[in-house]
Amino acid sequence: MSLSALFVDDDRAFSSVAAAGLQREGFTVTLARSLHEARGALARSTPELVVLDRRLPDGDGLSFLQEVKAQAPGAAVVMVTAHGDIASAVDAVRAGAADYLAKPVELADLVLRARRAVDAGRLKDRLEAAEAELSGRRRLVSPVSERMKRVLSMLERIAGSPRSPVLLLGETGVGKEQLARHLHGLSSKGEGAPFIHINCAALPEQTVESELFGHERGAFTDARAARRGLVEVAHGGTLFLDEVGELPLGLQAKLLTFLDSGRFRRLGGTTEQTSQARIVAATNRDLEAQMREGTFREDLWFRLSVFRIDVPPLRERREDILPLAEGLLAELSRELGRKEVHLGAQARVRLSHYRFPGNVRELRNILERALVLEPGPELELEVLGNGSVSSSAPAAASPDSFVVSGEPLPMEELERAYARWVLERMGGRRMDAAKALGLSYPTFLKRIGTAEEP
Secondary structure, three states: OOEEEEEEOOOHHHHHHHHHHHHHOOEEEEEEOOHHHHHHHHHHOOOOEEEEEOEEOOEEHHHHHHHHHHHOOOOEEEEEEOOOOHHHHHHHHHOOOOEEEEOOOOHHHHHHHHHHHHHHHHHHHHHHHHHHHHHOOOOOOOOOOHHHHHHHHHHHHHOOOOOOOEEEEOOOOOOHHHHHHHHHHHHHOOOOOOEEEEEHHHOOOOOHHHHHHOEOOOOOOOOOOOEOOHHHHOOOOEEEEEOHHHOOHHHHHHHHHHHHHOEEEOEOOOOEEEOOOEEEEEEOOOHHHHHHHOOOOHHHHHHHHHHEEEOOOHHHOHHHHHHHHHHHHHHHHHHHOOOOOEEOHHHHHHHHHOOOOOHHHHHHHHHHHHHHHOOOOEEOOHHHHOOOOOOOOOOOOOOOOOOOOOOOOOHHHHHHHHHHHHHHHOOOOHHHHHHHHOOOHHHHHHHHOOOOOO
């Protein structure tokens, strides 16, 4: 990724040599011989590095440092002072400079300190992104259903192509964000790359472009300082665009350009920026219907859907319900300080027969509520028994009855559900359950969808 630098020094020979050295290190350098030229350059674009001489023909570089920090708060500033002027160096650091150099300046030292100052700023961004990721992190529970296993297998293959966009489609609450985080973890290989989540539906139309691509100072009325967008912040990591179908048409075109080339311009800017962030988009909308209505670009659809993953709702992978519930219960118990809590027999039956219109998110909410309201070590999920979770919730079934409700199920799925119900009735004793069903043990294991040994 090319780094923009503003070099402010009236010594033409030194600045030319220094600029050449920085360019060899991947910087795009703008030279300014005075504070007047520096202000003009700063108004046109926002640099990531500023090398600033203390003594300039039209003023003191230290006073200009305050303007730089106000207009480009993310820029790393390296101050150049007279030889032995320690007081100036201390003043510069107190005013916000990342580092300082004393003249005469060694070119290698300048390049080293410039790179270190920029890397320190990036590290700060990564730490902030990591804090945001930790606050929303959820452990992925290994699925039992073949459909979800295929989804995870696809993500593992996609992870090897870190720039390819991914489109996750599915109902609200199915776990699209969790899958995006899983893909990010597979792709980044633990290198601390940022994961940035933005809900496109929650942003006002007039600010969404600035949020995504950033803006320059003066780009609009309240743009008093330049700001990096989330595409830049997510460089080297993942930008998760939730509810991508809500993006305005004009911004969809800009997103398409970025997906094709990795390049973009900040709002109000003229300098082209680059980022190696992977875009993972998600929606529960029918994007093909939106294309027919003219509210979603067909070319963006084709670009995003190179890797399209349809995430099945929880009701269509019922064998995942109990393993998910147990995994989420363990996680929530740690968060809420509950120890030795488990699902009772009644709770398991209720989970097995509930339709989960809110999918995994609803399952998590049900368990969290039960942990707060049910004090004992064995949860019965009474909230599912009285029908207060949702108007679509069925009445609780007796633990002694096997009930199938809702849409007709394929025979294979029905047999699997019944085999699991018998296993529950036998207290998890697989040999006894197989005997009760009149099946050989290997056939019983195959029927419930596992190859584990007793």
